[in-house]
Amino acid sequence: MSKPQHPGDAHGGGSRLKPGGSLPAQTAASGADPADGPGPATGADLATGAGPASGADVLTGDDLASGADVATGADLAEGAGAVGRLADSVRRLQDQLQRAQAEADGRALVDLACGILVERLSCSPVEAAAQLDTLAEQSGLSTLELAADLVNQATRDKIADVAREFVTDAVQPARASVGLRLRSAEAGALAAGDAQSVAQSILQHALAPLGAVAVAIWAAHADQSLSLAGSAGFTEEEPARWRHVPPGVPTPARRALDERATVSYDMLAEAALPSIGLREVGGGRVAVPAGAGGRIIGVLEICWPNRLPEQSQSIERQVQVLAELCAIALESHSADEDPRSKEPTDPRLTELLDLTDGLNDPCLVLQPLLDTADTPADFLIRHVNASFVDFAGRPRNAIAGALLLDAYPLAAEPGGLFEKVEHVLATGEPFRTERMRLAAVVDTIALTTQAQVSISRQGNHVLVVLRLEDGTPKVASLLQHAQRLGRIGGFEENFLTGDIAWNETLFELHGLLPTAEPIPLEHLAAHVHPDDAHSIGRFLRSLLHHQRPASTAFRLQRADSVARHIRVVAEPVLDDNLRVTAVRGAYQDVSAQHWTEVALAATRDQLAQSQQETAERNRLALRLQHAIMPPSHGPVDLHNLSVAVRYRPAEKDHLVGGDWYDAVALPSGQVLLCVGDVAGHGIEAATGMVALRNALRGLATTGAGPAQLLAWLNTVTHHLTDNVTATAVCGLYDPGSRQLRWARAGHLPPVLMREGKAATLPKLGGILLGAVPQATYEEGHTQLETGDTLLMYTDGLIERRDRSVQDSLESLLQVARKPRQLGREGYLEDQLDHLLRYTNADTDDDTCLIGVTVR
Secondary structure (H helix, E strand, O other), rough: OOOOOOOOOOOOOOOOOEEEEEOOOHHHHHHOOHHHOOOOOOOOHHOOOOEOOOOOOOOOHHHHHHHHOOOOHHHHHHHHHHHHHHHHHHHHHHHHHHHHHHEEEEEEEEHHHHHHHHHHOOOHHHHHHHHHHHHHHHHOHHHHHHHHOOOOOOHHHHHHHHHHHHOOOOOOOOOOOHHHHHHHHHHHHHHHHOOHHHHHHHHHHHHHHOOOOOEEEEOOOOOEEEEEEEEEEEOOOOOHOOOEOOOOOOOOHHHHHHHHOEEOOOOOHHHHHOOOOOOOOOEEEEEEEEEEEOEEEEEEEEEOOOOOOOOOOOHHHHHHHHHHHHHHHHHHOOOOOOHHHHOOOHHHHHHHHHHHOOOOEEEEEEEEEEEEOEEEEEEEEEOOOOOOOOOOOHHHHHHHOOHHHHHOHHOOOOOOOOHHHHHHHHOOOOEEEEEEEEEEEEEEEEEEEEEEEEEEEOOOOEEEEEEEOOOOOHHHHHHHHHHHOEEEEEEEEEOOOEEEEEEEHHHOOOOOOOOOOOOOHHHHHEEEEEEEEEEEHHHHHHHOOOOEEEEEEEEOOOOOEEEEEEEEEEEEEEEOOOOOEEEEEEEEHHHHHHHHHHHHHHHHHHHHHHHHHHEEEEEEEEHHHHOOOOOOOEEEEEEEEEEEEEEEEOOHHHHHEEEEEEEEEEOOOOEEEEEEEEEOHHHHHHHHHHHHHHHHHHHHHHOOHHHHHHHHHHHHHHHHHOOOOOOEEEEEEEOOOOOOEEEEEEEEEEEEOOOOOOEEEEOOOOEEEEEOOOOOOEEEEEEOOOEEEEEEHHHHHHHOOOOOOOHHHHHHHHHOOOOOOOOOOHHHHHHHHHHHHOOOOOOOOOOEEEEEEOO
């Protein structure tokens, strides 16, 4: 059977300018139109040593490789030297671009890891970034590798599963972190504007370390044809030859689709199958179906330069994860049609398209659609360039070919984009503004942004160049991904106008047609299970009466009798008079999660038994906690110190925590003062607290300083407990010199009260206990005076959900500065009670508070 003609061959290849303005190879080689001189060399030509030599002759890469006698003497030396310098510059710029892209993907990973640390450690983003750097340095990992590990631990998705399997694989211990490579590829893919960028990201981050040199992403169509959605690693001309593969052509991608399974070839050159890049990369091939939502919508094809390396189970899992990333890209960014495949008859339009594709800013080429009066009724979006990113998150192919007012209906507002484009078309006067409001409607929700806009008339078309001011396109794209994957529907209800806005997902969740009337919040109780009506009542009271964000879960009763378990979260919108004018929020279908939870309990008796056992464990933990740390203790005299303690348990019984304290005189004559907080709640936290408290008391008898004690306690926490992490502050007081030596492990610093003033002690360096096998801690020295009061506490005393830790700490200092009567009996206990009463923490966490007064 003769080899099928590739679509790229049908166009002749040399009849027009290539993107970027370079002459096609046939035109340049033939020396057409010598009056114009040789055509400019492209980046690919310079990188391979090709380019103009002298006169009308062109020195190609093949000439250099074969040593063809195309130039002689000084001409060849001078031309080769110039070309070589230009080629070095191109390669250097390409390397810089790749490094910049890798750094951008890496920053996305680091930001995600910092967010996890902010949530877990209740610290600021700056502190989280510093903590991440410290952990990376002490663990011997790069910041990116540690960030990938943290994300893997937090997400527990397929990438995390692959990373954990690879850690136990002793065959490849020298390879870079699988989690880091896959997370970097995922970050690049989610931030990519099209499948082409996705292909480049997964090749650079995930496949190149496996020895692969090229990758292709194929989109499958209903007529059994394939189109090349994205590729990386091939020469510049190769993707154009494989833009479209007709039905019936037996390629590796076609076979993977037909068999709905991964297919591999030890050497594709020996398999007698055509495919992209076969003449350049004839080595091993793997084709993996890419599916989304139970549908196979494309194929990921991976190319190796030599024979296919051994495909271990770990590598197969990695490739499957990458195929899922490709499926997301294909679903979000359908393969863009090559604008030059339409063969526009107007050569000026061809030049205009080439111009826009060479610009880095997003561009739209608009074609006026005239009515009977020869005035534009609308504009056809004839072309969008490769840099175009819709700020509403829609793929380029959803914008190209649409009408301007269909894609951006709010552009018709007075003084908007449509009016400016119409004026430029009529007068030919260019228009430019530094700020223009752009708006679009997606799922009945209006999205807006600000942009620099430049509009000019180009022949019979209008060119619009946009430069967005913020990251709105990326945020909108990620938001659409989140809503699609999480089955989330957004809404907004305006109480002043009565308008209710729902997106399409919300109509689907309620089983309503898109033309149906949305359900107001006040009528929501009539559409839920009767047993859940009280939950809706509490939800609305919190939202409308208390004017604070609220959430609840309920069983939705739909008209089609389909049961749905829904979670709703909303927040009020207040005017200047603090009146609720609107409510906005989201509904999420959590039915799958609910039925999964139901399936975990075989019978109602087993569930009741499990609840009883949990209650017993909580009561045991509470008794254990109160036995070691009673709610009040003191005052106790330790040498020249008066020590009083307050312990406030969590408001909910099931939130038994791991807060602990200790104040004891040591054989050395010093006084040990410490406070700590074990992460988590329940019996595990309580037993961890007991272990750490007793370990520190035993270690303190060695006479070591507080920094050394915390270093030892970190080793105990990491190696001798079951995944326990904790924060602590440890102090040693010398009664003779009245000097306090202290250190902290990720804990809030103590507060010193002196002569009506209150301030925190210096924030010494030290990571939380149990995070790394070995750690060092900074030690501070503070000279205390008679009448001084030192406060040591856990975060349950000050932590609030609506403010930062620094703001909460400042609020504590203001309460502590309130004048109290010094010197009287019971002053210290009264001071502690005062602090517990007026510090307005709201996290329902345990609280330990130690007050120490120097007599």
